[in-house]
Amino acid sequence: MSLSIYLTGVGGQGVLTIAELIMNAAMRRGLYCNFYPTKGMAQRGGFVKAQLRIGDDAMAPEIHKGGADIVIAMELSESLRALDYLKPDGDIVIYPYRWLPTDVMLGKADYPDEASVMEVAKKRTEHVTMLDMTLLPEGCADNIFLLSAALKYTALSELFSSDELASEIKTRFPKGIESNMLSFEAGMRS
Amino acid sequence: MIKNISGNEAVAIAAVNAGAAVITGYPGTPSSETVGSLWGKNIEGVHVEWSTNEKVALEIAAAASWANKRALCTMKMSGLNVAYDSLVSIAYSGCTGALVVYVCDDPGVSAGMPEQDIRGFAKMTDMPVIDVASVDESYWLTKYAFELSERIQSPVILRSVTSVALSHSTVDIPDMMPPAQAEPHVYKDIEKFTKAGAKICMDQHKRLIESLEIARQYMREDVINQLCIAKDTSLGIIVSGVCASYLDEGMELARKHADFHAVSSLVVRSTVPLPTDEIREMIENCDTIVVVEENEPYVEHGVMLEAFKLGKKIRVIGKEDGTLSRIGNFDAMSIAVAVLTALDCEIPSEFTERLGAESLCTKRPIGVCAGCPHRGVFMSINEALRRMGIKKDEAIVTGDIGCTILGMSPPFNTLWTEVSMGASSPMAQGFIHAGIKTPVISTIGDSTFLHGGIPGVINAVQNNVDMLTIIMDNGWTCMTGMQVNAGTSKEYQAKEFHNRVDIAKIVPALGVEHFAVHDPYDLEGMTALIGDMLKLSGVKVILARRECAIQAARRKVKYGIMSVDQDKCTKCKLCIMKTGCPGLVYDGSNVHIDKKLCNGCGICKSLCKFNALVKEEI
Numbered sequence: 145m146s147l148s149i150y151l152t153g154v155g156g157q158g159v160l161t162i163a164e165l166i167m168n169a170a171m172r173r174g175l176y177c178n179f180y181p182t183k184g185m186a187q188r189g190g191f192v193k194a195q196l197r198i199g200d201d202a203m204a205p206e207i208h209k210g211g212a213d214i215v216i217a218m219e220l221s222e223s224l225r226a227l228d229y230l231k232p233d234g235d236i237v238i239y240p241y242r243w244l245p246t247d248v249m250l251g252k253a254d255y256p257d258e259a260s261v262m263e264v265a266k267k268r269t270e271h272v273t274m275l276d277m278t279l280l281p282e283g284c285a286d287n288i289f290l291l292s293a294a295l296k297y298t299a300l301s302e303l304f305s306s307d308e309l310a311s312e313i314k315t316r317f318p319k320g321i322e323s324n325m326l327s328f329e330a331g332m333r334s
Numbered sequence: 335m336i337k338n339i340s341g342n343e344a345v346a347i348a349a350v351n352a353g354a355a356v357i358t359g360y361p362g363t364p365s366s367e368t369v370g371s372l373w374g375k376n377i378e379g380v381h382v383e384w385s386t387n388e389k390v391a392l393e394i395a396a397a398a399s400w401a402n403k404r405a406l407c408t409m410k411m412s413g414l415n416v417a418y419d420s421l422v423s424i425a426y427s428g429c430t431g432a433l434v435v436y437v438c439d440d441p442g443v444s445a446g447m448p449e450q451d452i453r454g455f456a457k458m459t460d461m462p463v464i465d466v467a468s469v470d471e472s473y474w475l476t477k478y479a480f481e482l483s484e485r486i487q488s489p490v491i492l493r494s495v496t497s498v499a500l501s502h503s504t505v506d507i508p509d510m511m512p513p514a515q516a517e518p519h520v521y522k523d524i525e526k527f528t529k530a531g532a533k534i535c536m537d538q539h540k541r542l543i544e545s546l547e548i549a550r551q552y553m554r555e556d557v558i559n560q561l562c563i564a565k566d567t568s569l570g571i572i573v574s575g576v577c578a579s580y581l582d583e584g585m586e587l588a589r590k591h592a593d594f595h596a597v598s599s600l601v602v603r604s605t606v607p608l609p610t611d612e613i614r615e616m617i618e619n620c621d622t623i624v625v626v627e628e629n630e631p632y633v634e635h636g637v638m639l640e641a642f643k644l645g646k647k648i649r650v651i652g653k654e655d656g657t658l659s660r661i662g663n664f665d666a667m668s669i670a671v672a673v674l675t676a677l678d679c680e681i682p683s684e685f686t687e688r689l690g691a692e693s694l695c696t697k698r699p700i701g702v703c704a705g706c707p708h709r710g711v712f713m714s715i716n717e718a719l720r721r722m723g724i725k726k727d728e729a730i731v732t733g734d735i736g737c738t739i740l741g742m743s744p745p746f747n748t749l750w751t752e753v754s755m756g757a758s759s760p761m762a763q764g765f766i767h768a769g770i771k772t773p774v775i776s777t778i779g780d781s782t783f784l785h786g787g788i789p790g791v792i793n794a795v796q797n798n799v800d801m802l803t804i805i806m807d808n809g810w811t812c813m814t815g816m817q818v819n820a821g822t823s824k825e826y827q828a829k830e831f832h833n834r835v836d837i838a839k840i841v842p843a844l845g846v847e848h849f850a851v852h853d854p855y856d857l858e859g860m861t862a863l864i865g866d867m868l869k870l871s872g873v874k875v876i877l878a879r880r881e882c883a884i885q886a887a888r889r890k891v892k893y894g895i896m897s898v899d900q901d902k903c904t905k906c907k908l909c910i911m912k913t914g915c916p917g918l919v920y921d922g923s924n925v926h927i928d929k930k931l932c933n934g935c936g937i938c939k940s941l942c943k944f945n946a947l948v949k950e951e952i
C-alpha cells in the first residue's frame with residue numbers, strides 16, 4: 145500500500161495544515177510518512193506546495209510527474225501546476241478560490257476561469273471535482289472543508305475514515321472544534 | 335522512539351546526542367531548522383548560537399573542536415563560500431575533538447541562489463563529505479560523522495539537500511539526551527594550529543591527505559557505502575545522496591517499460607573519499623554503469639577514473655553522455671530514464687508528455703507582505719528620484735540578500751542587482767568608479783549588513799565615494815524565517831545577559847559623516863530625507879528602522895485601523911498600483927481593506943489624493 149498526494153495553493157491559505165493533518169492521521173495508523181513542504185519565501189501570497197507520501201515502508205520525498213494518486217488544490221490557478229504530477233486517472237479535488245495577484249486585480253494580467261481549468265484537468269483524468277465554495281458555512285475554515293471533501297472524492301477514503309480525520313482535527317485545534325466540525329461536515333456534504 | 339521530524343531536526347538531535355558542546359550556524363534555507371530547533375531550549379552543557387556569519391560560526395565551532403570537544407556548524411551552501419577561507423586552514427590543522435560542518439545544497443533551487451554543489455569544495459580540500467539520503471540517515475550519519483571526525487582528527491562535512499533537510503519523515507530514533515561533557519583541553523602546538531612556514535603547511539597537507547585515506551578505510555569497514563553485486567547481469571547502478579532513496583521506486587518504474595534482471599547496485603554515501611574499492615568491484619562485474627547523482631558528476635568522474643586505472647572499457651550512463659542533467663533535482667523518473675537508456679530502450683512518451691497546464695497558470699511575482707517596512711523604502715526611493723527629475727531605470731539602486739531584494743519586483747522595480755551577502759555597497763561603488771553620473775544608491779538588510787556589509791561601507795568611506803546606502807533594519811533576519819541577529823532587540827536575545835549591537839552606533843563609528851535614522855512608514859519624511867541626502871557629497875547612510883510586519887503581528891501589534899471611505903474613493907486604484915500591498919483588495923467594483931492582513935502601517939494612506947483611505951489611530 146502506498147499513496148502519493150500532491151497539494152498546491154498559495155501561502156497563507158493553510159494548505160500545509162491539510163498535509164500535516166493527513167500526516168498525523170497516518171502516523172497514528174503506524175504508517176510511514178514523508179511530508180515535504182515547499183514554501184518559497186517567508187512572504188504570503190506566493191506559490192506553496194506539499195508532497196505527501198504515505199506507505200508501509202520508507203518513501204522518497206519527490207513525487208515524479210505522473211506519480212501522484214491524488215491532487216488537492218486550494219487555489220484555482222495553482223491547481224494547474226499540479227496536473228502533470230497526477231497519475232492518468234488519479235483523483236483531483238479543487239477548491240476554486242481565486243487568490244488574485246495585483247496585476248490580475250488591476251486587469252493587467254489574465255486569470256484562468258473554472259471552465260478552462262476543468263478542460264485541461266479532464267485531459268488528465270475523469271476524476272475531477274470542482275468544489276462549490278458556497279457550501280462552506282460563513283467564518284469556517286476552508287482548508288478543513290477541502291480536506292473532508294478530499295476524503296469524500298478521492299482515494300484518501302481507502303486509507304482513512306472520516307472519524308479518524310475528524311479526531312485528528314480536534315486534537316490539532318482544540319479551540320475551534322465546533323466551527324471546524326461545521327466545515328468538516330460541509331465538506332462531507334459537498 | 336517513533337517520531338515525525340525534519341532532516342534538519344534529526345541532525346540537531348543527533349549532534350546533541352553525539353555530545354556536541356558547541357553548535358553554531360547562520361540562517362540559510364534549507365539548513366536553518368537545525369539551530370532553529372534548538373533555539374530557546376536550555377540544553378545542559380551545550381552552547382547554541384546564531385553567529386554573525388558563517389565564517390564566524392565555523393571558527394567558533396572549530397576552536398571548540400581544538401579544545402577536545404565535539405562541535406557542529408550549520409549553513410546553506412552559499413555560507414560555505416563565506417566560511418571556506420577558514421575551512422581550508424582548519425582542515426589542514428585538523429581537530430582534537432570532532433568537527434562536523436553541516437551544509438545543505440539546493441538542487442532545483444527552491445530557496446534562490448546558485449545551484450552549487452559543495453562536494454566540489456570537499457574535493458578541493460581533501461575533506462570527507464558524507465551525503466545523507468533521508469531523514470533517518472540525517473540522524474545516524476550525523477552521529478557517524480562525529481565518530482569519523484574524531485577518529486581521523488579532521489573535520490567532516492555532512493551534506494544534505496533541500497528535499498531531505500525540509501522533509502518531515504517517520505523515523506525511529508532516540509529522544510534528545512545530551513551526554514555528560516568532559517573538561518575541555520587545549521594544548522599549544524604551533525605546528526598544528528598555525529600556518530607558520532612552508533614546512534608546517536606542507537606537513538599539514540600531508541596529514542590531511544593521509545587522514546582521507548584512513549577515512550576511506552574506516553568507511554569501508556563500517557559499510558557506509560553499500561555494494562550489492564547481482565549475478566547474471568552486466569548492468570550496475572550507482573546512486574548517491576537523496577537519489578538512493580529513489581532507487582527502488584525508479585527500478586519499479588523502469589520495469590513497467592522493460593524486462594530486465596536484478597542489477598548490481600552501489601549506494602555512495604561518501605563522495606570524498608570515494609569508495610574506490612567498491613567502485614572497482616562494480617566495474618569488474620559490469621560493462622555498463624548508470625550513475626545517478628544530483629548536481630555535478632563527481633561520483634561519475636570517479637567511476638570513469640577507476641575504470642581507466644583498471645584498464646577496462648565500460649559504458650557510463652549519467653551526465654557526461656547527456657542522459658541526465660546537471661540542472662535541477664531528481665526523482666524516481668530520473669533513475670528510470672537512466673536505466674532504460676542503459677538498456678537501449680526507448681523513453682516512454684508518458685515520461686516526457688506534458689499537458690502544458692502550467693502555462694495557463696497565473697504568474698505570482700513575490701512581493702513584500704502587507705505592512706512590510708521595506709515597502710516604504712522602495713516607494714520613497716522611487717519618489718525621491720522622480721522628484722529629482724530622474725526617470726525610472728536611470729538611477730542604479732543595488733540590492734542585497736533578504737526580503738530587502740523584493741524591491742526588484744513590481745510594483746516597485748527599484749533594484750537592479752543581487753550578488754551575495756554584503757555586495758550591494760561595493761557594487762554601487764564600482765558603478766560610480768565606472769563613471770555613472772546619476773545617483774547610485776545601495777540597499778541592505780540589518781542581518782546582511784552585520785554579516786558582510788560593513789567592509790563595503792568602510793571601503794566607501796576610505797575612498798570618499800559619492801553614494802547613499804540605505805540600511806533596512808527590520809530587527810530580524812527575516813527571509814530565512816525571522817531569526818535573531820546581533821541587532822535584534824535585547825528582550826529577544828537568547829539569554830538575559832546577551833547584548834544587542836546597535837547599528838545606529840556602528841555607522842558613525844565607520845566614519846560616515848552623513849547619517850540619519852528614519853521610520854520607513856513615514857513616506858513623505860523618508861522621501862524628503864533621501865532627496866536631501868542625495869544632494870550631499872561623500873558617503874551617506876540612512877538607517878530605515880521599523881520592525882518586520884510579520885514579527886510584529888505575532889505579538890498582535892497593529893499601528894491603526896484602516897478603512898476605505900467608499901463615498902470618496904474614485905476607484906482609481908492608485909493605492910494598489912503603487913503599494914502592491916496585499917492588504918488592499920479590488921473586488922471588481924470596490925476597493926477594500928483586508929482586515930486580516932492590514933496592520934495599519936499607513937503607507938497607502940498618504941497616496942490617496944481623495945482622502946478615501948482613513949486611518950483610525952489606536
Ligand SMILES: Cc1ncc(C[n+]2csc(CCOP(=O)(O)OP(=O)(O)O)c2C)c(N)n1
Pocket residue numbers: 360361362363388410412413414416447735736737738755778779780781782783808810811812813814
Ligand atoms: C552567505 C549566505 N548566507 C545565508 C544566506 C541566506 N539568507 C538569505 S536572505 C537572508 C536574511 C537576510 O536578512 P536581512 O538582511 O536582515 O534582511 P530581511 O530578510 O530581514 O529583510 C539570509 C541569511 C545567503 N543567501 N547567503
Ligand code: SF4
Pocket residue numbers: 186187701702703704705706707708737808812813882883884885
Ligand atoms: S517577512 Fe517581514 S521583512 Fe519580509 S517581506 Fe514580510 S514583513 Fe517584510
Ligand code: SF4
Pocket residue numbers: 704705706896913915916917918927931932933934935936937938939
Ligand atoms: S495601511 Fe495600507 S499599505 Fe499598510 S498594511 Fe494596510 S493596506 Fe497595506
